[in-house]
Structure formats: C-alpha cells, structure tokens
Amino acid sequence: MENTSGVMLKVTDVCKNYGKHEVLKQMSFAVPKGSIYGLVGKNGAGKTTIMRVISGLQKPTSGTVEYGFDRSGYGKIGALVELPSIYSTKSARDNLIFQYLNLGLKVDESVDEILKLIGLDHTGKKKAGRFSLGMRQRLGIGMAMAGNPEMLILDEPINGLDPQGIVEVRDLLLRLNREKGTTIIISSHILTELSKLATDLAFVQDGTVVREVKTDEVEKAGGIHSDFYTSDPEGLSDLLRGRGLEVRIEESSGIVKAKGGFNLTQVVTEADRKGINIARVSTHETDLETYFINLMRGEDNG
Amino acid sequence: MNKFFWVLSIYCIVWPIIVAAFYKLAYTIDLSEGISFTELNITAEQRRFLTWLILTGFFSDLPKFVALFTCLYVGKDQGDGFIRNKIISGHSRLSVFMSNNIAQMLVCAFWSVLYMCSGMLGLLITKFGVDLNGGEMLRRLGTVLVALLVMSALFTSLSLSFRNRAAPVVFAIIFTIMGSTVCTAVGMFAMTKKASDSYESFIAELVDSQVNDVAFTEEIADQIKKQNTSESVRGGKVWYVFHPVYQATCAGIQRDFNLINAIGLPSSTSYPEEYTFAGDMEIAAGSTGIGINRAELAKRDGVTTSYGSKCLEYIAKSVIWYVVITGGGYFIFRKRDLF
Numbered sequence: 001m002e003n004t005s006g007v008m009l010k011v012t013d014v015c016k017n018y019g020k021h022e023v024l025k026q027m028s029f030a031v032p033k034g035s036i037y038g039l040v041g042k043n044g045a046g047k048t049t050i051m052r053v054i055s056g057l058q059k060p061t062s063g064t065v066e067y068g069f070d071r072s073g074y075g076k077i078g079a080l081v082e083l084p085s086i087y088s089t090k091s092a093r094d095n096l097i098f099q100y101l102n103l104g105l106k107v108d109e110s111v112d113e114i115l116k117l118i119g120l121d122h123t124g125k126k127k128a129g130r131f132s133l134g135m136r137q138r139l140g141i142g143m144a145m146a147g148n149p150e151m152l153i154l155d156e157p158i159n160g161l162d163p164q165g166i167v168e169v170r171d172l173l174l175r176l177n178r179e180k181g182t183t184i185i186i187s188s189h190i191l192t193e194l195s196k197l198a199t200d201l202a203f204v205q206d207g208t209v210v211r212e213v214k215t216d217e218v219e220k221a222g223g224i225h226s227d228f229y230t231s232d233p234e235g236l237s238d239l240l241r242g243r244g245l246e247v248r249i250e251e252s253s254g255i256v257k258a259k260g261g262f263n264l265t266q267v268v269t270e271a272d273r274k275g276i277n278i279a280r281v282s283t284h285e286t287d288l289e290t291y292f293i294n295l296m297r298g299e300d301n302g
Numbered sequence: 303m304n305k306f307f308w309v310l311s312i313y314c315i316v317w318p319i320i321v322a323a324f325y326k327l328a329y330t331i332d333l334s335e336g337i338s339f340t341e342l343n344i345t346a347e348q349r350r351f352l353t354w355l356i357l358t359g360f361f362s363d364l365p366k367f368v369a370l371f372t373c374l375y376v377g378k379d380q381g382d383g384f385i386r387n388k389i390i391s392g393h394s395r396l397s398v399f400m401s402n403n404i405a406q407m408l409v410c411a412f413w414s415v416l417y418m419c420s421g422m423l424g425l426l427i428t429k430f431g432v433d434l435n436g437g438e439m440l441r442r443l444g445t446v447l448v449a450l451l452v453m454s455a456l457f458t459s460l461s462l463s464f465r466n467r468a469a470p471v472v473f474a475i476i477f478t479i480m481g482s483t484v485c486t487a488v489g490m491f492a493m494t495k496k497a498s499d500s501y502e503s504f505i506a507e508l509v510d511s512q513v514n515d516v517a518f519t520e521e522i523a524d525q526i527k528k529q530n531t532s533e534s535v536r537g538g539k540v541w542y543v544f545h546p547v548y549q550a551t552c553a554g555i556q557r558d559f560n561l562i563n564a565i566g567l568p569s570s571t572s573y574p575e576e577y578t579f580a581g582d583m584e585i586a587a588g589s590t591g592i593g594i595n596r597a598e599l600a601k602r603d604g605v606t607t608s609y610g611s612k613c614l615e616y617i618a619k620s621v622i623w624y625v626v627i628t629g630g631g632y633f634i635f636r637k638r639d640l641f
Binding site for chain 1: 382383388389391392639640641
C-alpha cells in the first residue's frame, strides 16, 4: 500500500483475464500526485478495465495496484466509471446526500458547495431522471467528488456531452485539480479534449501501456512538420535554419525534415536564388491525434 | 421499489384479515334453507388450530413476494451502480454483501410479523379469538420465521451472484413454485428408522398376541408382518433417497409443522401438542386391515418427540443453511467482477 512520495498510484504488471480472453497484459504505469493523468487508447484497448481494477470493482488476475495514500476508510477514491450511479427518482441534492451517508459523512454546507461547483445548484427538486446527459454526468462527477477524495477516476466523463457540456466538465475538472489538488485519472477518446486537460498521458494499446509522456512533450513534438525533397539537402538545411526552423536530414532518403512555420514562396524564391532545386514539399500538422495515430502504427513521433 | 414495499406491506395487513373473514363465513354460513348465518360456535381446539392456520399463512404466501422484492431491489441497486459506488467508496465487499443480506432479512421479518399481527387482529375482529397455546405457539412460529429468513438470504445471495438482473428473479420464482412441491414430497419421508423399527416390532407383538389368542392363523400373521415391515411403513426404497434430504434440509417443515396454505380448506383441524408418527402409522396399519392402539404406539421408541426438540432441530438446520448459503453467496460475490 505504501508508495514512494510524489506518486499517487502505481500499477505494476497488472493482468486481467475474462476466461481465456486476456484484456490487460502486464500493464504498468505511475500517476504523479496532483496530476491529471489521461489514458488514451482505442475502444477495447483496456482503459475501462484498468479503471475498474484501480477503483476496486474488479480484481486483477495478477500484478499489483499501490496507492500513494492510506486506502482504508471511506471516500479516498471517487469514481465515475462509464455511467454515473445516481437515483433517477431523487433530486441532485438528495443524490449527493445519499452519497454523503454512504461515505459516513455529516451532511453540511459542502453539499451545496459541490452543487454549485458542478453547476446544479439551481435544479431544486427536479428529479435526476429528467436531467440532460450533461447534467447527469456532472452530477456523477459531483458524487465522485463527495468527501474530497484523494483521487478521482473518470472513465469517458465527456462521453455524449454537447460542446457546452464538454467545456463545463473540463473547467470543473481543471478547477478541482488546481484548487483542491485532486489527482485525476481520466480516459477519453476525444483526444483534443484530453490534450487540453491532462498533464500526463499514457497510451494504451492491446491491454498494455505503450508509452507514458508529459502532455507538453507531445506539444513539443507537435506543430507544423515539412518534408523537402531536394538535390542539395545541406544547402537547404542551412537556408531553413537561417529562418529559425528545427531541421534534420533523413540519412536514408536525403529528405530534409523541418519543424515550424514558414512562408513557402519566400523559401522557394530564396532557394532558387541560391541554386537549390526543390522538387517537392509536403507539409503536415502534428497534434495529439496524429501523435496517437503514429504511435499506434508504430511510427516515430520525434 | 419503495412503492412495491408499501404495496406488499398493505397486502400483509389486509390479506390475513380477509382470510379470517373467509373462515368466519365458512364456519357460520348455513345453506340448508337458502343463505343464512348461524352463531359462531367453535371449540378451544378449533380456535387454536385457526390461530395457527392463519398466522402461519405468511410461510406459504410471502416467499414469492420476498423473492421478487429481494431480486428486484438488489438488482436495481446493482443496475443503478450503487453497489459499485459503495465498493469504490471503500466499503468492503463483506460489509456490502452482509448489509444487503441483513436488510432483506429485516424486510422479510417485518412483513412476516406484520402478517401475524394482522392475522391476530383478523381473528379478534371476526370474534374467533386468539389462542397461542399459552405462548407455546410463538416458539413454533419463530421457527417457521427463521426458515423463511434463510429463504430470504438465499434470494439475496442469488441476486448478488449474478450479473444478469433477470436470472435471479427467474431462479427465485422457480424455487418458490417448485419448493412447495419438493417440500411435500420430502416431507413424506420424515419417518426415522428407529420409529419404523418400533412400528414393525409393535405390529409383530400385536399379531403374535392375536395368534396366541387364536384370532389369527400363523400364516395370516406372517402375511400381516410382511405387509407391515419397517421399510414399508417409512416409504420403501425411495426413503433412502429422500430421508437424507429431509434430514439435511428444512424441506420437511411444511409437513412437520402442518403448514397449510391458509386459504385452502384444511383436512386436519387440530393443533398437535406433540410431534408423532403414530397417526401415519395408524393409517398404514389400517390399510392392511389392522386396527392399532395409537396412544400405545405413540409411546414407542422414536415414534413421538416434542415440538420443542423439533423446533431446535429446525433452527439448527436453518442456521447451518444460512451459513452455507451466505458463505457461498459471499464467496461468489467476493470473486465477482463488478461492471
């Protein structure tokens, strides 16, 4: 149970089988304290299963899950795995009160604080069954937040939300993380959203984490990338460097790979003036999505 | 589910009163010249029997409702994710399992007690009066209630063992429907070997004395003895299959405690003071043309026991089955993946 400082959760070689079907294959990763840790992967990669294992709903077939806090007692972990667990015949406030009672907590003004934080303070006696999907998700997150948990586990919390709802949930989670220091583990297949939220990312493929990165590393790797097909790679490299671009020459093909924005007309004119022939230029932008797709294909993102 | 709970609570209040009213009608209606009603005139024994009949109606009436309520309630809690919520919140699986188990048993006990209280009210309203046999009946009622609570624990274990919400409901309903038939079948093999051996020797002594008195020839005596062996009176070879089931389970409770569906017209109208096989043996002997002294036979070894020891036997079996059912259910629930 004890953990090294700075790590909120350590998953080591976790395997999970459903009969003969191996869903998690020696999955390992570590979640830094105070981070928003995003799990990225295709459907069926094992994201939800590992979330269930972490939250105690399922037992791993083998491997260990260590928490950076004392797991005994109630309300140390808050989770929203798949659908929110709410009483559809009760109001948002009543649902929160039930959760407080479930956690053995005294019902006090913090119930209203959570309601305000999740933006459901105005719903009054309206039954949760009549809430929109976004409101239900927010209530689910609110219930997970009850008792100020050390760690929040959110599986696809923005699934099915409209753009407004997505922004609301994102802002809520960022506020929680910044104001209360809550560590959040979140999975989503909406990668652009995850990149706006997560501080750390783990890429999950076929039941295992293939790479863990800081989000700013992805950002660093991202941006505009251009491939120049030229007869004079050295000369063109110097020209591009002179314009402030990061440049490298691919040894096998002689293609000049540049990262950064530039004015194509100016570059071609200057190259022409220097007698450098540019046969073709291909430009593409790398964002988290491209990073993810490249990674899944086994291609380098550097 | 709250509505379902209250509807069943109302049923437990209203139904025993209706049953008591039905019996009042049956005891007082006179159809000899049109429809007229006579004065209610019942003996103390009839009053005691009616008290038992109406109060134990919960055992035959409630299982199907308890099965439905438990499976739907626990199933809804699972479906809505509240059991998941509790596990995530840090409650142990044992506490989640046992809290459901105890809560459902309390609901079952509440309905049963409500049913019994309402039955007593019905008996008072209809002027039958209540006779609890000096309080002794409460011990038997308690034993029957304990057996029903084990059934409730079984339904909870079923509900928490399945991921599918419909399966436990189907299993529980099948169990309650078939349970009554199984209980009737198993109850027929309640007789112990000691009791049937006593019967065989009792018949042998009786027949031999008749031979000595020259009432029978030895050939007829041998024939009667062959027809009234220990094995034949306890049910033949099938006894070896069903009696162990009877001994190991509470399936014989219907027969042993005379638990007749309250709305059915009872064939027997007595509240037995002692638990005895003498009545069954008298019928068996009668079918072979032998008249026996039932009171004498009842004194033989193993033929009669007290209801006190029978209650203890059933409570012990109920406790053992509760431990087995709850332990097994928890074992499955502990290992189960929650989705």
